[in-house]
Amino acid sequence: MAAETNAASPAVRPELWKALTLQSWGRAMPGPCLAARPERLRDLQAALAAPEGRALLPRGAGRSYGDACLNPGGAVVLTERLNRLLAFDPASGLLLAEPGVTFAELLRVFLPRGYLAPASPGTAFVTLGGAVAHDVHGKNQHLAGSIGEHIAWFDLLLADGSTRRVSPESDPALFQATIGGLGLTGILSAICLRLAPVPSNALLVRRQRMPDLDAFLAGFEAQAAAAYAVGWIDALAKGAALGRGVLEVAEPSPEGLPDRPPKPRRLPFDLPGLALNRLSISAFNELYWRRAPLIPQEERVAYERFLYPLDAILDWNRLYGRGGFHQFQCVLPFREGEPALRRLLETVAAGGNASFLAVLKAMGREGIGMLSFARPGYSLALDIPARPGSAALFAALERITVEAGGRIYLAKDSWLSPQGFAAMYPQAPDFQAVRARVDPDGAFSSGLSRRLGLG
Amino acid sequence: MADETWLILGASSALARAFAQEAAAHGADLLLAGRDMPDLEALAADLQLRHGVAATPLSWDAADLAAQPGFAAACAERVPGVLNLFLAAGAMPEQAAAEAEPSLAGAMWAVNVTGPAALLGAFAPILAARKAGRVVALGSVAGDRGRRRNHLYGASKAALATFLQGYAARLAASGVEVLCVKAGPADTAMTWALPKLPFMAQPAAMARAIWRRAGKGGGEAYVPLIWWPVMTLIRLLPRRIFNRLDF
Ligand SMILES: Cc1cc2nc3c(=O)[nH]c(=O)nc-3n(C[C@H](O)[C@H](O)[C@H](O)COP(=O)(O)OP(=O)(O)OC[C@H]3O[C@@H](n4cnc5c(N)ncnc54)[C@H](O)[C@@H]3O)c2cc1C
Numbered sequence: 087m088a089a090e091t092n093a094a095s096p097a098v099r100p101e102l103w104k105a106l107t108l109q110s111w112g113r114a115m116p117g118p119c120l121a122a123r124p125e126r127l128r129d130l131q132a133a134l135a136a137p138e139g140r141a142l143l144p145r146g147a148g149r150s151y152g153d154a155c156l157n158p159g160g161a162v163v164l165t166e167r168l169n170r171l172l173a174f175d176p177a178s179g180l181l182l183a184e185p186g187v188t189f190a191e192l193l194r195v196f197l198p199r200g201y202l203a204p205a206s207p208g209t210a211f212v213t214l215g216g217a218v219a220h221d222v223h224g225k226n227q228h229l230a231g232s233i234g235e236h237i238a239w240f241d242l243l244l245a246d247g248s249t250r251r252v253s254p255e256s257d258p259a260l261f262q263a264t265i266g267g268l269g270l271t272g273i274l275s276a277i278c279l280r281l282a283p284v285p286s287n288a289l290l291v292r293r294q295r296m297p298d299l300d301a302f303l304a305g306f307e308a309q310a311a312a313a314y315a316v317g318w319i320d321a322l323a324k325g326a327a328l329g330r331g332v333l334e335v336a337e338p339s340p341e342g343l344p345d346r347p348p349k350p351r352r353l354p355f356d357l358p359g360l361a362l363n364r365l366s367i368s369a370f371n372e373l374y375w376r377r378a379p380l381i382p383q384e385e386r387v388a389y390e391r392f393l394y395p396l397d398a399i400l401d402w403n404r405l406y407g408r409g410g411f412h413q414f415q416c417v418l419p420f421r422e423g424e425p426a427l428r429r430l431l432e433t434v435a436a437g438g439n440a441s442f443l444a445v446l447k448a449m450g451r452e453g454i455g456m457l458s459f460a461r462p463g464y465s466l467a468l469d470i471p472a473r474p475g476s477a478a479l480f481a482a483l484e485r486i487t488v489e490a491g492g493r494i495y496l497a498k499d500s501w502l503s504p505q506g507f508a509a510m511y512p513q514a515p516d517f518q519a520v521r522a523r524v525d526p527d528g529a530f531s532s533g534l535s536r537r538l539g540l541g
Numbered sequence: 542m543a544d545e546t547w548l549i550l551g552a553s554s555a556l557a558r559a560f561a562q563e564a565a566a567h568g569a570d571l572l573l574a575g576r577d578m579p580d581l582e583a584l585a586a587d588l589q590l591r592h593g594v595a596a597t598p599l600s601w602d603a604a605d606l607a608a609q610p611g612f613a614a615a616c617a618e619r620v621p622g623v624l625n626l627f628l629a630a631g632a633m634p635e636q637a638a639a640e641a642e643p644s645l646a647g648a649m650w651a652v653n654v655t656g657p658a659a660l661l662g663a664f665a666p667i668l669a670a671r672k673a674g675r676v677v678a679l680g681s682v683a684g685d686r687g688r689r690r691n692h693l694y695g696a697s698k699a700a701l702a703t704f705l706q707g708y709a710a711r712l713a714a715s716g717v718e719v720l721c722v723k724a725g726p727a728d729t730a731m732t733w734a735l736p737k738l739p740f741m742a743q744p745a746a747m748a749r750a751i752w753r754r755a756g757k758g759g760g761e762a763y764v765p766l767i768w769w770p771v772m773t774l775i776r777l778l779p780r781r782i783f784n785r786l787d788f
Binding site for chain 1: 558577
């Protein structure tokens, strides 16, 4: 737990490295690279010396959909074995942990003690390091903000081999560049996160059918004070039914549920690409919609089931077959963005680009990172199978988003153009200035950063 | 298990870490011995936090022969109750490198054989006097038959296994169980850069299997179990065929 250390540039240790072809969650683009998987800090430091002077990228659980966690032709440092809990203070809720700790572990260890991650993505397999590097948000973003707001400080292993303890006070620019920093400022080696106290292991959840988009948006507005709110949209519905779906809101439940460890199922093989066609998806979406009550009903639900509904089926990304899939997620400012929301849904539905449920959320707080995704507005996320026409479709979605003053989420992205990125992320020059200071030789880089013109 | 303490020797290795988690999950306290003190401190903090057990890092070098008796005595003094040993210290230099540089082979031998033998030797009277405790040591399937590619390492693990047979006999009368784990390749830092190995197992799964097996008493055990038939076959292969195999 040494705060400040300095190390001379170390020699490459060949036994740390092997050739691997990594995938991201969308499985649509292989990333051949050399990979190291250090099991202790000393080896993490040694992995800064990449073979053949290759560009380096840290990687967590590979739950990013696109090329944010890929470094084709480069070197990747896997952090999954650096997963220790180092200290916890029940009074403040402050937890110090290594970057490879996952949200699943946080839930397992701390929920029984009455603490929960203050912000959590839709899958528990994400690591803390990955969560910080995308400043992830959860279904409570409108009130709690993204994860960056709950980070007290972190240790960052820099390209020169030194480790810096960074807080908003000690180095505000480096702090804000690293929250949502895409792994490009250095490797997080320890993270101090403030967990939130909760009264029990369960939530009181209300689900309600929403007949169309207007009803949905009105529903979100009416529920602005609810702790959690998320909408599931039937992305195949058109015309008058466009934007119909199910709105789920939830509050922490004073009373808990008996513990019952869930048994995850695994999708054992890639489904043939055909299995997910227009018909099967629309049947599924219809069923999901019908199952939700017309009049909201309250149900007590374990955090796990509410926060991570898809985790019950391991490897569900194989549903989309060998070709893989992409996800599109953007956030659009509240009023002026609403027509764009409609156009995005229309564009996807018109192309017959079968998508499972799309996810709609209302965000309430600006992310604190220079490249944070979150800002007040509606966030829409859609899965889209990889197909020959994908490029044109994503270009259209990008255009609609830029024109509406919106922003595309880099954790999900594989298509954004450098121009689109510059328009959506106005603090990118500040980010690059910090990188020039802490990584002057450009040791860190990713498929994403090169695609976006960040080097 | 509440009043037991496991001394984990070579506690920074992935398999040892996993075994320590298993023991702590069952309520045992831990002594974590190894050379990388910052790493052992992190592990100790983690075990305490997750399982509410006592975990103490101890500086220990398997290759330092002279230090073993003093280290054993210090551990015995620390733990008046039941003390169990999990020996995971091990080194596996590349065969070619160890041939080119014999001191590498010597260092490996010290970590894999002579150091542990000195330590276990020093523990023998302590455990015998207490009439309690278990010894679990990580051997390897590589010790069952010397392979062309890896027989320096294999020889050291064969030596350890043979040592443990006699050690077990010596302690049998005092009720101390000695288990030699014939481990197959585990997915750890030690094997990360090697070409794909057969029946590679995850450390957590192996640790669980070892824990369960250790609860049943001493002897020898293949982990994962698939290595029992596999090694039986390999041991039975006629020399003429075996010598032609390139592995
Ligand atoms: C089913 C599903 C649902 C999701 N739902 C949400 C959601 O609701 N909200 C949301 O915000 N996101 C969501 N995501 C996206 C996910 O949270 C992010 O992609 C997250 O970054 C993944 O973390 P990871 O550990 O898998 O990291 P990876 O995908 O492996 O890496 C992501 C980035 O983190 C960097 N990184 C990883 N470790 C470190 C480190 N130690 N130091 C520095 N940088 C590091 C990498 O370089 C990379 O740039 C979802 C993803 C899936 C698959």
